[in-house]
Amino acid sequence: MAILCEDEELLEGFLAETSELLEKLDDDLVALEKAPEEIELLNGIFRSIHTVKGASSFLGFDLLVKITHKTEDVLNRLRKDELKVTPEIMDVVLEAVDHIKLLVNDIRNGEIVERELDEIINKLIPYISDAFRESAVLHMESAGTSEREKEVPASPVQTELETEAAAPAQERPRIEAAPAPSPQPPKPNSSKTVARGEELSDNTTVRIDxxxxxxxxxxxxxxxxxxxxxxxxxxxxxxxxxxxxxxxxxxxxxxxxxxxxxxxxxxxxxxxMIPVEKVFKKFPRIVRNLSRDLGKEVDLEINGEETELDRSVVDEIGDPLIHLIRNALDHGVEDPEERVAAGKPRTGKVVLSATHEGNNIIISIKDDGKGIDPEKLARKALDKGLVTEDQIAGMSGKEILDLIFLPGFSTKEKATDVSGRGVGMDVVKTNIRKLNGIIEIRSEVGKGSEFILKLPLTLAIIQSLLVDVENEVYSIPLAAVLETLKVDTSSFHVVGGQEVLKLRDSVLPLLRLQKLFGVQGSETSLNQSYVVIIGVAEKRMGLIVSRLLGQQEVAIKSLGKYLADAPGIAGSTILGDGRVALIVDPAGIIEMEESGVTGAWAA
Amino acid sequence: MATAVNFKSEESQAELIQLVSFNLDREEYGVYVLKVREIIRMSNVTRVPNTPYYVEGVINLRGKVIPIISLRKKFSLSEKENDKQTRIIVMDVDGELMGFIVDSVSEVIRVSAGEIQPPPSVVNGGVDQEYLSGVINRADRLLVLLDLERVFSQSERESLINSSL
The missing domain is CATH 1.10.287 (Helix Hairpins)
Structure with a gap:
């Protein structure tokens, strides 16, 4: 059934408000479970649901009214102290909120789907008073005839509220949910955002101070x-x-x-820029559900959620973070008994924090669990045939930790449906690389582990290092550049056909951009070469270039869909003289190097 | 041959079609005028490494970076130095701008849909059969109607990257 709403603006206003209220709701409900005595919090939740109900009844979204109404009743009983906050009630309420989100999403997509709500409503009913139960059951039976007429008399307390709710509902959320008096810029006409699953985030509009x-x-x-x-x-x-x-x-x-x-x-x-809170606020709920599923006790501490970063980055970091948090809960934090036996508090702790560092944002996920055991990890990688004995022997502790990023790796003895299918960390790595980010693991056996993500603030304009490769200009994203060196070619070594550079205590693989990009020109045999050390996710390598031209801020231009996948190239930019310079894709180059493609070219 | 056949349906036999005609090697070709965005002179092309041989590179078209294809290379014709006549035909290919290097551009001609004949079954000269959507046979000239969108068919687009690996 298509939505018949004459006033497009009204509908858009409704969607924007409702989404905002609902997004906050998850977080609040989880907080409420932890602090049931917070009356103000409960009242806030109640008001949000009430506002959604009022607005939906005003616009005639019957299904939405039906479910919000029941949810509101349960909340009202909590508010009046007739019920106590228990995890069971919260489960049902959270589930109801999920259904509400689903319905709102349907409206956003322009199609109202007749969804089956009886199941969830039946779950809500036991928490509504006995007298109400009957009328509700009665109502369920006759569902489909004239729902709203029956619903109104069902709860006398609500009737007066409801009539009054319809009109002022439009103004109320402004006060409750929008902290800054920010105007809403005009939306693009089509509001047909295709939102994923239960996610409500509306990325087509921005609120600006x-x-x-x-x-x-x-x-x-x-x-x-x-x-x-x-x-x-x-x-x-x-x-x-x-x-x-x-x-x-x-x-x-x-x-x-x-x-x-x-x-x-x-x-x-x-x-x-938007605050990273947009992503972070999903996590309390995830942690709550997961820790219950896993039978663990975990506290999530979130710091720096006000840190701002570009929308494009915010959209991309959600999935990797979910993976990392799941891992922390599943693999990191131990069972309560195990923790007590190890002399730790029963409740585990996961700290999620975000801070700015120059042109980057640092996101860290830290747990106080059992940490990663390098020996166990190495053995596992051997068993799975991902590495050889010799390779392990030559690895530093840090390199061994990085093994978990290998595709097909999973240390958990038995795979749970939470994590452990061996794809998780690989996904994290891929996503972080896509953003030109760097990932680092710190871990201490018995004390816990920390995953540190370093991401660029924006993907639209980047600081870059312009280099010259035999008279062709390439731009390397500065975020991925760790350092530049002018070194004697005598310090290059060849190990297994691969040129390497011994730098301080590490050995870096080297790659000649000239060969990789097939640049015409004499192969210079100078005594000294310029090497740009790049780092992506957990990998490091050195690129040999002819000259360093300097640092410049460049706007990224896409190469179009036909050339978008050109290996080793992330995009292009236009230089001061109007020429196009290609932007090197450090992540892609490292991937090519890993898969041995570069070797073939270099030969 | 989708686009060509579209305007060849029965009732539109008399409909006039405008084509941009251009030269490549010794042959004359035509492309549907509505697909052509603009015709520009040769400019500074930046090579894109590890792409197929016929991708000349990219250029800056008023702040937009667009790929440039050499039709001579694509059709396996002998290579030729760029000269004053060399032009880039910027076309809309599947919603994206793309430039094609040709020897020279001659004119915009009108043909009636009925004049377009199906391509002969065997074509010499290296142009792959699949890109031809028809021929126009006039007294003094033979014009080959090209469907450049087909030059970049889906599979081709994918191989555009993979072929280099």
């Missing part, structure tokens, strides 16, 4: 001024006036434009 918009407008104003200045100078130049100090004026102008545009760029980037 008015102040940020004002700042942006100011910057644009300045750009306009500078443009006028250029036009004036051009006119003067053509008319041969004021030619005396033209050069000086021009260089001043260039500096000002440089300044204003970088300011503008910062402003626009800031607008695209």
């Amino acid at each position: 008015v102040k940020r918009l004002d700042d942006l407008m100011n910057q644009v104003g300045e750009i306009v001024l500078e443009r006028n200045r250029i036009l004036q100078m051009n006119q003067d130049y053509l008319a041969r006036e004021n030619t005396a100090n033209f050069g000086e004026e021009f260089s001043k102008l260039a500096k000002r434009i440089d300044f204003v545009t970088s300011e503008l760029q910062m402003q626009v980037l800031k607008i695209r």
